[in-house]
Amino acid sequence: MKHQPINGQHHVSMLTKDAKQNLWFYTEVLGLRLVKKTVNQDDPSMYHLFYGNRNGAPGTEVSFFEMPNAGQTRKGTNSISSFSLLVPNDEALSYWASRLDSFEVPHEAIVSIGERKSLTFYDRDELTVHLVSAEKDNGIELVEPWITEDIPPKYVIVGLGPVELTVREASRTKAVLEDILGYTQVRTVPSMGDSKVMVDIYETGKGGLYTELQVKEVNDKDRERPGKGSIHHVAIRVKDVEELTEWAAKITAAGFENTGVIDRYYFHSLYFRDPNHILFEIATDGPGFEIDETFDALGENLTLPSFLEERREEIESKLHPIR
Incomplete structure (x- = not known):
């Protein structure tokens, strides 16, 4: 059976020590x-926050689990080492360098890798994030962004870009990407985080920055020890539950332990780990975040999936206000 291709990034999920910050x-x-x-x-005792464009469309979402007791991340291999956010053009990177300076956010200089420019910064949990210009990328699908009062519309963040996987044995992850998930290696370039190290670029579906996974082999370090600012998993997109069920069968047939299809209320998901311990989620595009809130009210109140609603009082009693 020929599977519909993965449609690129769905979301990336990280750990934060402080949800309010x-x-x-x-x-x-x-x-x-x-x-x-x-x-x-x-674990309903911890917040799960989703950020994105106007309606949190797949391909724009970043999410965080709050773990107040999280320690320092010990960087290492067999990890999702960084992710990217896309801006529309090269000029935007200069704007963002100045904006990050104004908030005293640590960042690196703007770099060029081939025709692509990027800017690396570190959030309050010391998570590594790249801002990547989509100016030279023909595969980009610019989504309708969230417009705020103080960021010029021509510079706003427009979605999720490349995600970097740092692994001890690259061939094992590449086999999963190519033979199981249907990705194609398109080129090898210097890493955005370290130009002395090369990464293999994989794309899927229509290609372009929204679909890109980067595989970097590092075999002289210990495995990462997760903590605040570590990336828990990368989620990739399929259309609906029917497609997800087909992927579940394929992954099971290939011998990978997996969760089977799980109803996450806002989408359906399946989770599995590759031989390098990278946690992949395959998630459906819908039903989306407006299933239990109107567009204008998105993110304003604590929302719970129906199967947790009867525990609302207990759950809310264990959470602290974040705004």
Whole structure:
């Protein structure tokens, strides 16, 4: 059976030590919209915050689990080492360098890798994030962004870009990308985080920055020890539950342990790890975040999936206000 291709990034999920500070940074500094304030469905005692464009469309979402006791991340291999946010043009990177300076956010200089320019910065949890210009990328699908009062519309963040996987044995992750998930290697370039190290670029579907996974082999370091600012998983997109069920069968047939299809209320998901311990989620595009809130009210209140609603009082009693 021929599977429909993966459609690129769906979201990336990270760990934060402080949800209130995280909310300030991603909305006030980066200008993203809080599109869902909910809880970790597997541990409702912790917040799960989603940020994105106007309606949190797949391909624009970044999410954070709050873990107040999270320690320092010990960087290492077999990890999702960084992710990217896209801006429309090269000029935007100069704007963002100045804006980050104004908020005293640490960042690197703007760099050029081939025709692509990027700017690396570090959030309050020391998470590594790249701002990548989509000016030279023909595969980009510019979404309708969230417009705020203080960021010029021509410079706003427009979605998720490349995600970097740092692994000990690249061939094992590449086999999953190519043979299981249907990605294609398109080129090899210097890493945005370290130009002395090369990364292999993989794309899927229509190609372009929205679909790009970067595989970097590092075999002289210990495995990463997760903590604040570490990336928990990368989610990639399929259209609907029917397609996801087909992917579940393929992944199971290939011998990978997986969760099977899980109803996450805002989308359906499947999780599995590759041989380098990278956690992949395959997630459906819908039903989306407006299933339980109107567009104008997205992110304003604590929302719970229906199966947790009867525990609302208990859950809310364990959460602290974040705004």
